[in-house]
Amino acid sequence: NGNGNGNGNGxxxxxxxxxxxxxxxxxxxxxxxxxxDSNVPEFLINRLVGEVYTLLREEKGTxxxxxxxxxxxxxxxxxxxxxxxxxxxxxxxxxENLVKAKRLLxxxxxxxxxxxxxxxxxxxxxxxNFYYFDAGDLIDESIVGVVAGMAYGAKIIxxxxxxxxxxxxxxxxxxxxxxxxxxxxxxxxxxxxxxxxREGCEKVGGEGGGHDIAAGAKILREKExxxxxxxxxxxxxxxxxx
Numbered sequence: 454n455g456n457g458n459g460n461g462n463g464x465x466x467x468x469x470x471x472x473x474x475x476x477x478x479x480x481x482x483x484x485x486x487x488x489x490d491s492n493v494p495e496f497l498i499n500r501l502v503g504e505v506y507t508l509l510r511e512e513k514g515t516x517x518x519x520x521x522x523x524x525x526x527x528x529x530x531x532x533x534x535x536x537x538x539x540x541x542x543x544x545x546x547x548x549e550n551l552v553k554a555k556r557l558l559x560x561x562x563x564x565x566x567x568x569x570x571x572x573x574x575x576x577x578x579x580x581x582n583f584y585y586f587d588a589g590d591l592i593d594e595s596i597v598g599v600v601a602g603m604a605y606g607a608k609i610i611x612x613x614x615x616x617x618x619x620x621x622x623x624x625x626x627x628x629x630x631x632x633x634x635x636x637x638x639x640x641x642x643x644x645x646x647x648x649x650x651r652e653g654c655e656k657v658g659g660e661g662g663g664h665d666i667a668a669g670a671k672i673l674r675e676k677e678x679x680x681x682x683x684x685x686x687x688x689x690x691x692x693x694x695x
Contacts (some may be wrong), residue, residue, distance in 0.1 A: 470513055496637055504691075516558060517542075526554050529561035531597045532666060568592045568600035573609050578615075580681060582688035583633075584610050585617035594620040598632025598669060612636045615644055615688065617681075622671065630669040633663070640665050643695035644688065652679055653684040 474482065481502065488498045506520035517523045530539030535557055541550040569587070577586045592600055601618035604610040615635040622628035633646040646668035650661035654670050657680045661670030672680050 468514060490544050495535075496641075497637060498511075502532070516555065525561075526558050529558040530554055532593075533557045533560060564593060564596055565599060566579065568596060569603055569607055571611070572604045573602060577610055579603075580685040582692065583615040583617055584682065585619060587619040590621045590623070592618070592620050594622060597630065598634060598667065601632055602634040602667070603639040605634065612638065615639060615646060615649075617684070619677070627674055629674050631661075631672065631674055633668045634639060635666050637666065643693075645693045649684050649687045649691065652687055653680050656680075656683050 455464050460632075469477070469480075477559075484501060485498060485655055488501070508518055508520055508523060511517040516526050517672045518600040530536055530542075531624075535553070538550050538553050538557065541547075542554050543663070551612040572586055573592055575586065577584050579585075586601075588597055588600075591633040592625055597618040604616060605612050610616050615633055618634075620630050620632075622630050631650070633648055633650060645665045647663035647665060648672040650663055653659075654661035654672060657672055657676040659672035659676065659680065661668065663669055670680070674691045
């Protein structure tokens with residue numbers, strides 16, 4: 454990451470932007486070998502190198518230089534109910550708004566760390582065709598899907614099945630929010646989370662949908678078990694027909 458904490462100032466760390474071309478090649482090769490040794494599928498390894506969008510007018514090494522990191526800052530503002538700050542930063546109204554945005558980014562990252570700690574400390578549950586966890590009100594509904602996806606990367610939850618993260622709807626405690634995540638390997642096997650969420654919700658009276666690799670649903674809390682059983686069957690059918 455070009456915006457890493459290390460800056461080569463005697464602490465023994467360098468940011469990616471501080472590396473020479475030779476060092477970058479060495480890093481890339483080392484990562485490639487590590488992924489091969491970890492039995493990561495080749496089509497995923499090939500995604501290691503890809504397009505990066507650099508905002509040339511932004512300062513090097515800041516959160517706004519890389520377009521993806523810029524989007525993360527905006528995401529942090531929105532998920533913390535301060536979207537107006539993100540709009541101000543995008544509009545060039547920086548100074549105090551940028552300071553606030555960075556503060557929200559820090560809070561966002563802290564919330565994600567707490568979410569990962571929850572998943573690590575509380576055994577995830579299993580159905581025949583997916584894993585899931587219910588965070589209740591301990592993980593905000595707005596980030597439970599992000600946490601679910603990160604659980605794959607942190608190797609807390611195996612990548613061989615989709616994962617569903619459940620959280621309380623803070624605006625209506627009779628409802629549950631569900632965020633589903635999968636891997637590209639599962640997608641290639643036939644999994645489509647958006648279809649599963651939509652079909653499952655149609656049968657229990659909820660609202661759901663999304664993409665093949667990321668999707669969500671909102672259902673009555675009392676329908677939770679029924680919904681999970683239905684989705685389990687939908688995944689089984691998807692895998693059967695591939």
